[in-house]
Amino acid sequence: MYPKRIPKHLIFDPQPRRKSRAWLWWLVILIVTIAATLLSLVARADESAMVQAGQFRLTSASGQAIHAVHLATEVSAIINGLVVTTEYVQHFRNASDIWAEGTYVFPLPMTAAIQQMEMQIGERRISGEIKERKAAQVLYNQAKSAGQRAALTMQQRDNLFTQKVANIAPHQSIKVTLTFIDRVSYQDGLFEWRLPTTLTPRYIPGVSLLPQEVPHSNDPTLTTNQSGWAMATDQVPDAELITPPMTDSNLSDGPQNPLQLSVTLQAGMELAAIKGLYHELAVQQTPQHYELSFARKQEEMNRDVVIQWQPVAANVPRAALFQQTQDNETYAMLMMIPPTAQVKQPLAKDILFVIDISGSMQGKSIIQAKASLAEAIEQLAPDDRFNIIAFNDEFNLFNDRVVAANSDIKPVAQHWVASLQADGGTEMYPAMQAAYDQLRATERLQQIVFITDGAIGNEAALFDLITATGHDARLFTVGIGSAPNAFFMRKAAQLGRGSFELIGSTNEVQQRITRLLAKLNHVVATNIQIGWPLTAEAYPAKPADLFYNEALVSFAKLPQPIEQLPVQGDKADKHWQTTINGASTTAATAIGSLWARHKIIELEDQGRTGSLDKDTVRNLVLGVALEHRLLTRYTAFIAIDSSPARPIKSPLRSQSIANVMPAGSAQQAVMFAQTASTATLSFWLGLLGCSLLGVLSLHKGKAGASAGS
Template identity: 25%
Template sequence: MKLKYLIVCLFVVLMSIVGQVSAQEPTPFIEPPIWEFDGLRIEYQRVNVAISDQVATTHIEQLFVNDNDWMLEGEYLFPLPEGAAVSQLTMWVDGSPIEAKILERDEAQQIYDEIVRQLRDPALLKYVGTQAIQANVFPIPPRDERRIEIEYTQILPADNGLIHFTYPQSSDLYTNTPLDEQSIRVEVQSNEEIRAIYSPSHAVDIFRDGDFRAVAGYEAFDVQPDKDFELYYTVSPEEIGLNLLSYKEAGQDGFFLLLVAPSVQVDEVVAKDVILVMDTSGSMEGEKMAQAKEAAQYVVDHLNPEDRFNIVAFSTGVRVYQSELVAASQPGDYSSFINGLEAIGGTNISQALLEAAAQVENGRPTTLIFLTDGLATEGITDTPLLLDSVQQATPDNVRIFAFGVGDDVDTLLLDSLTQNQHGTTSYVRPFEAIDEEVGNFYTKISTPVLANVHLEVDGVQVEQMYPAELPDLFAGTQLVLTGRYRSGGAAVITLSGEVNGRTQTFTYHDNSFRNSGGDDFIPRLWATRAIGHLLTEIRLHGEDAELVQSVVNLSIRYGIITPYTSFLIE
């Protein structure tokens, strides 16, 4: 049921009453009153999904609120996921079970068509051809509410270890106002090892509990859902799982998505060096300094036994914990060094990074964690010169991960540093906790399993892949790679990299790029990645006309808002 459908029904009733009065006796024209409808408001929508070996049980709880001074009536209509084989259905209203039925495709389509025809609203068209749940759950008294719960079980489709879950959620089915609160939680348990977990529709937080259980969560407030929630996950006995999705229209190049995910528990971990480069200038005084110390403590506490580390603190000058890298198995009194750091002086970024680079051992994977809250005020202060000197001094085996704290950091410097060394940049706003950001990040990259990653595809011509430079793989994380391909067909995909100085290769046979059809979300995902890559190039190297035009073309074609095209879409 939709609010607009309710309005139409009420309008018809009012007009029929006016017609009866007019037939009895003529009356002078009276301007009709203006009716204001606040309509139905969804205070919350909470979705909990439990998936066990492809059997998904979805429990939905919605609270509808009638903010009007009159009663609203109608029927509740909930579209079921396309292709869902529903084996169990339960429904409650305010805690009491009610009678509900599953409408088959033809019957549900008649209802969708009727609503669309009356309202001229295409919002329901995407559900045509699906089943639906129908029940009489209204009326809702004025200034009252109704709590609705639905639970259904379905078997999820699997394709070569790739499982796909969909929750059909368009709040426009019930109301035109944003949801006050929305949450979706999906818990996955499997007898096979879970590898990649990915949502192309929503930004989800993923928690892994070993190789056989994982939880994906999404939460939003004051939100108007405009697309279904989709989640893909893969299972594989391989040490590093790889799954392929593709989409192709006739006569055009295709799009593909690769999900690459190593096991959470690995037999062999890459031994690494970790160098913490910490800003201790005067601007770090107070809570920022305290949190930076907590972050450094966390990183060193969670090193693997085979790792080595050092700490480089900088302000006007540089202080180092030890003159050379220290074995994590014999760390010494690093806590006293960290706790003794004080925020005072200027910001000598160049000396700190050059000191860190001088400690790197060629060939050994090295993670450099760089934390700063400001601009260079000592040493080399010119950004291009600083970048050039650091790049020349830093070996290729170093990955720089930068954390910019506050709003006054040199974003060009940080982004360029991390791009040159195949790392990432994270920006910590003033109200965010530095130690939590660094701790969460280090948990993800603490256990590298494959360094200097390369990927080859034989049998199908691929191009325009993003990310352009493949990152290292870490236990429990995943690589999401998008790209284009010319013609569909069978392909052999080879993934290679280094493990403790040895080259290791993983070969995946029986991968098929589609000749037509497939997963239609992939083109827009690829375009989003392509635009992101182009915008980074523009930010780092200036507004080249060709790059800007490429952004505009992709933005218009795929409907993606960018700094260069938002005026076209608003």
């Protein structure tokens, strides 16, 4: 028998229920979720339509992808003794039917003095003028708006630059040539010239900034078609300027960003060997010099080009002093190898190995890094103490303190290293701070070995940490991979009063680590004094300590040439001194430009250490750069074809040109320079919508259960 129901008209409810509006909330959330999902799909489809490296990505009004190809790069270098003069030629061709502007972010040697830029359109050549950066960008924007062809070259980091080309006509080619001066390095009996060709995508830490929070957001001259895949953050406000799109080199049969190389090597001595570390070279010898090129004519721009040459044993140089007179000024360059001191019994040391296991190290880089660390542990002396810190988003310690490097602990440490996997972000700062915190025993040598590819955007924060009060441990860096951030590796080691090694292949691990540990145990010369005249302006102002088989290099500006230069210092076993005879050089403006570049480097370093404030650094650097026509972060090269080319009514499409991912990298190529923020935002909106739907469903279920009870 069922209970009788009370008719509704007989029920009295003092608080009558309102008609539910839950359906409206459900509808709103459903619409938001669908819209976010569609936006995300559109953004991802847009990403997949991104063209391959070396191409503009243009979009027509109908949404179709239009390609404009970055054809190739040609490098011609003349190596005369210790000086390298390079012409770096970039060819751009717009293969579309729409007027195009392109932006290309690319690396160059960190010590290069870029002194000339030229834009060529057909047979017309327009020489670039050196201007203050803001003024150059104003001129570029005005020319672009007026339909004039223009090229703008800027520096973002000491080794990272931006090339912009505006108003490339449909199916037209434009060539931009940069000329720069650099010097070769000398170490362990080998001369070496290194040319970077691509970069490893940099980790961008920090909290994202709103457009109005970016320091340069209110200055229209500094926001010229920024197209990086990363948004500005409080730690890296210029993130979008240093994060170009990247693509995989395996997407086509031939090179996507092809590079041609021609090198004339005038070593000035008989050579025993010439080799390319990572590329096969064709070598032709003439009575006066060597001609070098790629054996395969052109190569993909996916790893550093490194050429080494070795003099015969009888010709190994110990010292060289070159001078050049220009505009009633004499510029001098000194290179010398101090006498090698007898290696005494090395002092016991505490050493912290810091190894990068972030996502940028995936592939061959982590293999090289782990092999390097395992070899370094194997070569530690029994009296040494060590610890290991591995980091990505977080850091992990092998032990809570430094431990003795005995035969029992070494295999345990090597097994721990072998188990490391590369993934996640690159939070260097906490790991480095932890390393300094562990090294407090002043009675022993305190050393840090930092193994990484240097793929970060907040280098300045790390430099501040290295030079902080109380951080007295010497820092040695090991750059890993096909395209390490050499600027960070070298500068970190310099500020940390150590040295650095670059390892681009597993075949180099044992030799480079053995050389590194020789440096750890053996400071060859300290208290170095170069007897430049009192009227000379020399850089570096105070020579650093020298490690095993390293060369001393110094530049000076003098009122007149000198015939002899005294040099002295302290070795491990005794004081030493020598006198070097002067010489001349035929390099017309090379040494003067190199002196100016090294003066700028020293001024920037004084700004990093707080010896000079930012405004003073800017004003001093600007003065040197404008006088010597050098590209810096405060100056830029601008070239403008005065005759308008693009009809004002014709649209101009802008896009970035991708770099090729470094060889051996297992990272996924970053292909969404223009859609990253939209795709990411859409993803999170979609996720939020789904979450709200879930919460409402759960709430409704609980309410129903409560009502049912």
